[in-house]
Amino acid sequence: MRTFFTFLIGLAVAVGLAGCDSNGGGSGPTAQVRFMHASADAGAVNIIVDGETVANGVSFSDLSGGISANPTVSEYFEVPVASDTDIQVQDASGNTVISTTAGSAGLQENARYTVIVAGAVAAGSETPSPVILRDQFGADLGSDQVGIRLVHGSAIAGAVDVYLTPPGTDLQNATPLISNFRFGNDFPGGFAGQFAPQAVTQSGSMLSVTETGSTQPVLQLQVGGDQGLSVSPGQYITGVAIDNPQATPPVGALVHVDTPGQ
Numbered sequence: 328m329r330t331f332f333t334f335l336i337g338l339a340v341a342v343g344l345a346g347c348d349s350n351g352g353g354s355g356p357t358a359q360v361r362f363m364h365a366s367a368d369a370g371a372v373n374i375i376v377d378g379e380t381v382a383n384g385v386s387f388s389d390l391s392g393g394i395s396a397n398p399t400v401s402e403y404f405e406v407p408v409a410s411d412t413d414i415q416v417q418d419a420s421g422n423t424v425i426s427t428t429a430g431s432a433g434l435q436e437n438a439r440y441t442v443i444v445a446g447a448v449a450a451g452s453e454t455p456s457p458v459i460l461r462d463q464f465g466a467d468l469g470s471d472q473v474g475i476r477l478v479h480g481s482a483i484a485g486a487v488d489v490y491l492t493p494p495g496t497d498l499q500n501a502t503p504l505i506s507n508f509r510f511g512n513d514f515p516g517g518f519a520g521q522f523a524p525q526a527v528t529q530s531g532s533m534l535s536v537t538e539t540g541s542t543q544p545v546l547q548l549q550v551g552g553d554q555g556l557s558v559s560p561g562q563y564i565t566g567v568a569i570d571n572p573q574a575t576p577p578v579g580a581l582v583h584v585d586t587p588g589q
Contacts, residue, residue, distance in 0.1 A: 356409075357406055357436065358436060358439070359403035360403060360414075361442070362400075363444065363581070364387050365569045366387065366445065367447055367570055369444065370419055371386045371419055373416070373417050373418075375413075375416075376414055377413050382401060393546070394579060398581045406429060408435060411430065440462060441565070442460075443478060446482035447572050458511055460565075461520040468561060469526075469560075473562045474522030476523065478568065479511065481510065481577075481578050484538075484578045486508065487545070488503040488508065488540070489508055489536055490504055492535065493530065494552070496533065497542075498542035527558060533549050534547065534549070534550055534566075559586075562586050569581055
């Protein structure tokens, strides 16, 4: 089985949520929700649930070489699953960045979710947008496997192909792992947020992102091996491609690792 991991991803977002309220506002059945700030030009944001501010001044993570390998992600907090529960992300001036409801998000009682604030403001009127993933860390991983999921959170980049190959592979002779991957899509699909088991190898793998139909990488990241991103069996890795408007090409990535039990 091929090694796989994090991706451009970028959730550049990351988000140190300050002042999370574990009750999230309201009573009754709840889901556990955390946020990733993946919109590079949205500024610091506040998270508001049914009129109650549960997080203030959530900042976008700094990127190094277009990648954040350790983005800050909020703790989980409880959100009522009533269909009309209002969830908003607002900028420092009180303008709404994204708005959804528990019903629209499909939140289920006692389930866990990651909400990604994806897409740069500069990308247009449809961004930022929420990408909602269900977090299930109980996948049956082998002793040499990690769980991997990828999210296309870059509205500026357009459709891309994603390759996972041994380092040094000529992409002209390779088959994409994902073709025509578009903004808002997640891999491997199934229920939103599913993880795909992937083997960890000593040599590592090269994750390459190209414009759809091209074999010229716009972003590359080695995962595993002596020179790549450090990963260990039993971890769950979320890679998010993000907009990085100040860079050329304007694409970055966030990589977040969950280690159950720690």
